[in-house]
Amino acid sequence: MEKKRTTIVLFSGDYDKAMAAYIIANGAAAYDHEVTIFHTFWGLNALRKEAMVPTKKGFMEKMFGKMMPRGADKMGLSKMNFAGMGPKMIKSVMKKHNAVPLPDLIEMAKEQDVKLVACTMTMDLLGLQKEELVDGIDYAGVAAYLADAEEGNVNLFI
Amino acid sequence: MEKKRTTIVLFSGDYDKAMAAYIIANGAAAYDHEVTIFHTFWGLNALRKEAMVPTKKGFMEKMFGKMMPRGADKMGLSKMNFAGMGPKMIKSVMKKHNAVPLPDLIEMAKEQDVKLVACTMTMDLLGLQKEELVDGIDYAGVAAYLADAEEGNVNLFI
Amino acid sequence: MEKKRTTIVLFSGDYDKAMAAYIIANGAAAYDHEVTIFHTFWGLNALRKEAMVPTKKGFMEKMFGKMMPRGADKMGLSKMNFAGMGPKMIKSVMKKHNAVPLPDLIEMAKEQDVKLVACTMTMDLLGLQKEELVDGIDYAGVAAYLADAEEGNVNLFI
Numbered sequence: 069m070e071k072k073r074t075t076i077v078l079f080s081g082d083y084d085k086a087m088a089a090y091i092i093a094n095g096a097a098a099y100d101h102e103v104t105i106f107h108t109f110w111g112l113n114a115l116r117k118e119a120m121v122p123t124k125k126g127f128m129e130k131m132f133g134k135m136m137p138r139g140a141d142k143m144g145l146s147k148m149n150f151a152g153m154g155p156k157m158i159k160s161v162m163k164k165h166n167a168v169p170l171p172d173l174i175e176m177a178k179e180q181d182v183k184l185v186a187c188t189m190t191m192d193l194l195g196l197q198k199e200e201l202v203d204g205i206d207y208a209g210v211a212a213y214l215a216d217a218e219e220g221n222v223n224l225f226i
Numbered sequence: 227m228e229k230k231r232t233t234i235v236l237f238s239g240d241y242d243k244a245m246a247a248y249i250i251a252n253g254a255a256a257y258d259h260e261v262t263i264f265h266t267f268w269g270l271n272a273l274r275k276e277a278m279v280p281t282k283k284g285f286m287e288k289m290f291g292k293m294m295p296r297g298a299d300k301m302g303l304s305k306m307n308f309a310g311m312g313p314k315m316i317k318s319v320m321k322k323h324n325a326v327p328l329p330d331l332i333e334m335a336k337e338q339d340v341k342l343v344a345c346t347m348t349m350d351l352l353g354l355q356k357e358e359l360v361d362g363i364d365y366a367g368v369a370a371y372l373a374d375a376e377e378g379n380v381n382l383f384i
Numbered sequence: 385m386e387k388k389r390t391t392i393v394l395f396s397g398d399y400d401k402a403m404a405a406y407i408i409a410n411g412a413a414a415y416d417h418e419v420t421i422f423h424t425f426w427g428l429n430a431l432r433k434e435a436m437v438p439t440k441k442g443f444m445e446k447m448f449g450k451m452m453p454r455g456a457d458k459m460g461l462s463k464m465n466f467a468g469m470g471p472k473m474i475k476s477v478m479k480k481h482n483a484v485p486l487p488d489l490i491e492m493a494k495e496q497d498v499k500l501v502a503c504t505m506t507m508d509l510l511g512l513q514k515e516e517l518v519d520g521i522d523y524a525g526v527a528a529y530l531a532d533a534e535e536g537n538v539n540l541f542i
Contacts, residue, residue, distance in 0.1 A: 072376055077540070079404055081463055084267055088237055088383075091347070095368035101376070109400055110463050128477045135464060147239055147268050148293060158351075161286045165350050189407075192481050193474075210411035217538045218388055218417070222375045224235070224383040225404075225540040230534055242425055246395055246541075249505075253526035259534070305397055305426050306451060316509075319444045323508050380533045382393070382541040 072101040073220025077213065080226055081110025081137065082146035083155055083170060089226045090173035096222065097180035104216045105177070106208075108187035111226075112196060114140045114174065115186055121200045129195020136194070139202075140170040178204055185212065230259040231378025235371065238384055239268025239295065240304035241313055241328060247384045248331035254380065255338035262374045263335070264366075266345035269384075270354060272298045272332065273344055279358045287353020294352070297360075298328040336362055343370065388417040389536025393529065396542055397426025397453065398462035399471055399486060405542045406489035412538065413496035421493070422529045424503035427542075428512060430456045430490065431502055437516045445511020452510070455518075456486040494520055501528065 074096035078089045089105060097103045107115055118139040125133065137143045145154040162169060168176065177184065184205040191197070191207075198207070217223050232254035236247045247263060255261045265273055276297040283291065295301045303312040320327060326334065335342065342363040349355070349365075356365070375381050390412035394405045405421060413419045423431055434455040441449065453459045461470040478485060484492065493500065500521040507513070507523075514523070533539050 074372075074376075077404070077408075079401065079542075085237065088235070088267060091368055092235075092372070095372055099369065099372055099376075101372075109404060126480070128473060128480070131473070132477070157286060157289065161290070161351055161353070164284070164286070167347070167351055189483070193477055193483055195477070210407055211415065214390075214408070214411055214415055214417075214538070218390075218415075219537075221377075221379060221537055222372070222381050223538050223540060224381060225542050226237075226383050232530075232534075243395065246393070246425060249526055250393075250530070253530055257527065257530055257534075259530075315444060315447070319448070319509055319511070322442070322444070325505070325509055379535075379537060380530070380539050382539060384395075384541050 071219070072099070073216065074101045074222040075104045075213070075217040075220055076106065077225045078105050078107050078111035078114065079109050080146065081113045081143055083140070083143040084145050084147070084158065085226050086111070086114045086140060086143060087170050087173065090170065090177055092224065093182050094173060094176050094180060097177070097182050101220070101222070104183040104185060106185045106187060106213045108190050110136070112186055112190055112194070113137050113143060114170070115184065115201045115205060117200055117202055123197050123199060125195050132194045133196070140174055229377070230257070231374065232259045232261045232380040233371070233375040233378055234263045235383045236263050236265050236269035236272065237267050238304065239271045239301055241298070241301040242303050242305070242316065243384050244269070244272045244298060244301060245328050245331065248328065248335055250382065251340050252331060252334050252338060255335070255340050259378070259380070262341040262343060264343045264345060264371045266348050268294070270344055270348055270352070271295050271301060272328070273342065273359045273363060274354070275358055275360055276300070281355050281357060283353050290352045291354070298332055387535070388415070389532065390417045390419045390538040391529070391533040391536055392421045393541045394421050394423050394427035394430065395425050396462065397429045397459055399456070399459040400461050400463070400474065401542050402427070402430045402456060402459060403486050403489065406486065406493055408540065409498050410489060410492050410496060413493070413498050417536070417538070420499040420501060420532045422501045422503060424506050426452070428502055428506055428510070429453050429459060430486070431500065431517045431521060432512070433516055433518055434458070439513050439515060441511050448510045449512070456490055
């Protein structure tokens with residue numbers, strides 16, 4: 069029997085889109101899919117540590133580092149962000165309805181052996197270093213992504 | 227012979243992206259695919275009734291209900307929205323070129339037996355109730371989405 | 385043995401998203417996939433010639449033509465666009481890190497026989513004419529897209 073496989077490119081740095089990615093990933097893992105989330109471009113921000121990590125960087129890389137959110141909990145919404153009010157509203161209704169917040173969805177994914185990959189090309193481009201990203205993740209490029217993607221049916225770009 | 231299947235997650239609440247989703251869905255149905263559109267997050271707005279439906283809701287749910295567009299025809303564009311001018315321009319050129327507007331694309335999808343699903347988790351989160359959504363749709367969660375998605379090749383997240 | 389195939393709908397007119405699409409496409413072509421990029425809606429802008437091409441158009445079509453970027457190099461970012469500063473920053477770090485800029489990625493895709501398709505329905509709608517688009521591309525509709533997409537596993541909507 070063919071193995072079931074779900075492979076998600078998380079390109080977006082939006083809280084709501086990352087939530088959708090992780091909800092699908094956790095669901096697929098629960099239904100015995102092998103699951104990979106390949107974090108590229110702004111999607112890498114979901115894997116950043118919240119704490120400021122001292123690193124040596126060029127000017128541009130420092131700028132990007134400062135302007136981009138540090139970690140899942142700091143990300144904005146794709147719609148109705150309202151200068152940060154939107155995420156507060158969403159998190160408030162999520163709490164009320166016992167929905168799982170994004171940082172916990174990421175932990176859950178790790179526990180279910182979802183493979184979390186950081187795109188090395190983007191890290192190079194935006195000047196993100198391994199020390200700035202959370203532990204327990206893989207580092208790879210587009211070739212590794214394709215090797216996973218071509219083996220399964222459920223391929224999403226989020 | 228394997229059945230052909232197209233499964234679309236419609237996450238976006240933009241008029242143009244929803245149009246793309248429904249054009250692909252209608253095309254796939256015409257070519258004998260079994261087609262599902264799973265409406266989640268802002269994509270649910272495409273299934274809202276235009277009329278205001280009186281419901282009992284908490285404060286936050288009322289806020290979301292008010293701020294989100296009621297139905298396909300009220301949605302904005304992902305690009306060049308210009309505070310609502312963009313959708314008017316697009317609808318004007320669509321009329322001129324006899325392109326099918328979104329509400330009619332949705333009707334067409336129903337007639338072609340495209341399965342339209344509302345994500346129950348999002349409904350719960352944003353406080354949307356069945357009475358507020360159009361008739362003839364299904365209600366399901368991520369498990370049902372995956373069951374459809376894993377059976378076909380064409381899986382898109384829009 | 386089954387042929388490997390990657391089919392991408394490029395809906396977005398953002399520089400960063402188009403880059404992601406072309407990086408995946410070039411990667412897949414290098415790993416012997418047959419690759420199609422179907423440019424629809426704002427994604428068509430990546431195929432526009434930089435030079436102004438004189439055409440006869442109606443008022444609305446002229447407006448769209450003026451407001452939309454002419455070619456890959458003129459496109460904005462999906463995040464941190466900062467009224468055009470974002471693309472400059474990205475291009476600056478790309479240069480520093482020897483990353484391939486979008487117009488070169490498109491050339492590379494052509495050399496690798498990636499099939500670049502312009503969506504005829506969008507061309508009609510936005511009033512884009514063949515003379516305004518780069519050479520060496522195909523013209524087709526949703527039926528041709530589906531024929532490619534249903535034959536492969538890696539289907540993305542970007």
